[in-house]
Amino acid sequence: MKLTTFAQNLNDLNLIKDQGLGEVILGHQNFSRFGKLDPDSFLTLAKRAKELDLKVVFEWDILMTENTFMKLAVDILPLLDSFDSLRVQDPGALEWGFKNTNKPLQFIAENGNHNLPGLQGWIDHVQGRMERIVLSIELPKNKIEEYCHQLSVPCELLGIGRILLFYTPRQLLSPLTEDKFSFNQEISAVGESEESPHKGFPIVENRHGTFMFHIKDFCLVDYAQELKTLGLGYFRVDLRFSEFSQLKEVKNLTESFTESSFEEFKDKYPQDLMRGFYLVNKTDVLFHKLKNHRLQNREGDYVGEVLEAEKGSHLAIFVSNPKGLRKTDMLKIVHPKGEVFELLIYSLRNLNLEEVDYVEPQKTAVIQYLGGVWVKSHVFYRN
Amino acid sequence: VIEVRNAFNQGDELEIIPFKGPVISLLANEITDIMMKAVTRTRPSTLIKLPYVDGVESLQLVRQKVKA
Numbered sequence: 164m165k166l167t168t169f170a171q172n173l174n175d176l177n178l179i180k181d182q183g184l185g186e187v188i189l190g191h192q193n194f195s196r197f198g199k200l201d202p203d204s205f206l207t208l209a210k211r212a213k214e215l216d217l218k219v220v221f222e223w224d225i226l227m228t229e230n231t232f233m234k235l236a237v238d239i240l241p242l243l244d245s246f247d248s249l250r251v252q253d254p255g256a257l258e259w260g261f262k263n264t265n266k267p268l269q270f271i272a273e274n275g276n277h278n279l280p281g282l283q284g285w286i287d288h289v290q291g292r293m294e295r296i297v298l299s300i301e302l303p304k305n306k307i308e309e310y311c312h313q314l315s316v317p318c319e320l321l322g323i324g325r326i327l328l329f330y331t332p333r334q335l336l337s338p339l340t341e342d343k344f345s346f347n348q349e350i351s352a353v354g355e356s357e358e359s360p361h362k363g364f365p366i367v368e369n370r371h372g373t374f375m376f377h378i379k380d381f382c383l384v385d386y387a388q389e390l391k392t393l394g395l396g397y398f399r400v401d402l403r404f405s406e407f408s409q410l411k412e413v414k415n416l417t418e419s420f421t422e423s424s425f426e427e428f429k430d431k432y433p434q435d436l437m438r439g440f441y442l443v444n445k446t447d448v449l450f451h452k453l454k455n456h457r458l459q460n461r462e463g464d465y466v467g468e469v470l471e472a473e474k475g476s477h478l479a480i481f482v483s484n485p486k487g488l489r490k491t492d493m494l495k496i497v498h499p500k501g502e503v504f505e506l507l508i509y510s511l512r513n514l515n516l517e518e519v520d521y522v523e524p525q526k527t528a529v530i531q532y533l534g535g536v537w538v539k540s541h542v543f544y545r546n
Numbered sequence: 547v548i549e550v551r552n553a554f555n556q557g558d559e560l561e562i563i564p565f566k567g568p569v570i571s572l573l574a575n576e577i578t579d580i581m582m583k584a585v586t587r588t589r590p591s592t593l594i595k596l597p598y599v600d601g602v603e604s605l606q607l608v609r610q611k612v613k614a
Contacts, residue, residue: 479580
């Protein structure tokens with residue numbers, strides 16, 4: 164298993180060479196989502212990398228409109244001689260690279276389809292030109308092992324780096340800054356939710372849009388030896404948002420892991436770390452909650468749903484049943500967690516807060532509050 | 547009456563998306579809860595009342611303009 168990483172300046176290149184890596188990924192600012200290299204810097208670094216006998220991988224991973232794609236397909240032509248492999252994420256760019264260059268191709272399949280026939284389909288499509296395929300960090304260990312053995316080209320996986328949660332080509336931060344010259348400049352911020360306790364999300368805006376990341380970085384450094392035995396070809400070290408000098412420690416840890424060195428490394432690393440779905444992917448455990456079986460029954464005696472539960476004041480129920488709701492009705496209320504409450508209505512009001520004996524279907528009824536009943540509870544007749 | 551999914555503030559600009567035709571813009575200047583108490587910031591999973599707007603029907607969606 165080999166390490167691969169990104170260089171953003173000449174010092175990075177020297178460190179990569181010193182650590183014995185054989186290749187470097189370069190991000191041109193117009194082609195790479197997080198690339199910062201302008202055309203001259205790119206050519207300088209590519210030239211220096213060649214002098215250092217490093218293989219140069221050109222990253223072309225931005226989301227493109229047709230117009231952008233057509234422009235970049237022209238802009239890349241003068242750069243073709245300066246790199247060895249073309250690394251793409253957009254299938255259109257893959258096709259372009261296949262038809263218009265003779266470069267080996269690396270396909271980033273982190274965000275698209277993860278199934279084995281699909282991945283092998285991309286590999287087969289480029290007729291022996293696929294040099295590597297980049298797997299998703301959503302794959303658990305057993306799938307990584309299966310894919311590494313089944314796919315006909317070496318696989319790459321993120322070893323350490325940020326986890327992208329959200330991306331939009333829109334520029335969401337610059338309208339909030341007073342710096343009117345911030346257009347196309349990189350802006351960093353930390354985001355938090357207004358509605359939940361979640362906070363600390365790193366957010367980056369650059370010329371390609373706005374990116375929001377997980378509060379913890381992804382790290383499989385402590386599983387590097389295992390990944391090697393699973394058949395992983397390349398372990399990607401993405402330190403573009405942290406301290407690049409930690410490449411040395413990552414390299415040492417992947418070769419001879421010790422708990423104490425790893426603890427030291429984690430202490431110095433600027434973000435908390437997590438291993439994502441590597442050991443187990445349990446994302447589907449929430450499905451049964453999202454499709455709560457207790458809230459599926461809307462037949463027969465179903466009256467409607469609690470829209471508002473104001474402690475000590477009232478419950479507001481949207482009445483769906485064509486029979487409507489009468490003051491004499493006995494109700495059974497099922498909480499989303501399964502708890503069942505029984506209730507005899509003694510206060511029935513409409514939304515004008517008038518006491519009534521009957522609320523029509525498709526209207527909202529306001530009844531007395533009952534402790535323990537929450538919004539989304541389902542209401543049934545108990546008569 | 548609106549079932550609030552995401553909080554907004556008094557004075558925010560809202561848009562009602564009709565089943566046909568262009569969106570209807572309004573300023574949420576007068577917000578009350580269903581007990582007619584004034585509200586300055588709404589909360590998710592609650593019902594609020596806004597003054598009647600001509601042409602608006604039940605079950606239409608309301609969205610908030612992204613602040614620039």
